[in-house]
Amino acid sequence: xxxxxxxxxxxxxxxxxxxxxxxxxxxxxxxxxxxxxxxxxxxxxxxxxxxxxxxxxxxxxxxxxxx
Numbered sequence: 774x775x776x777x778x779x780x781x782x783x784x785x786x787x788x789x790x791x792x793x794x795x796x797x798x799x800x801x802x803x804x805x806x807x808x809x810x811x812x813x814x815x816x817x818x819x820x821x822x823x824x825x826x827x828x829x830x831x832x833x834x835x836x837x838x839x840x
């Protein structure tokens with residue numbers, strides 16, 4: 774999870790897009806990267822099942838979905 778978060782941040786910085794905030798750890802099962810208009814959630818399978826964000830936001834249009 775941490776490697777994925779770091780790669781997202783690295784690629785976005787190449788495009789001159791910087792995160793406003795990052796929180797969470799792989800140990801917590803959830804990493805959040807705030808880009809203001811876009812929020813990146815990286816969740817462990819257990820946290821994904823518990824929070825069911827897909828269900829909460831099912832009417833929203835996903836920009837990118839990686840499973």
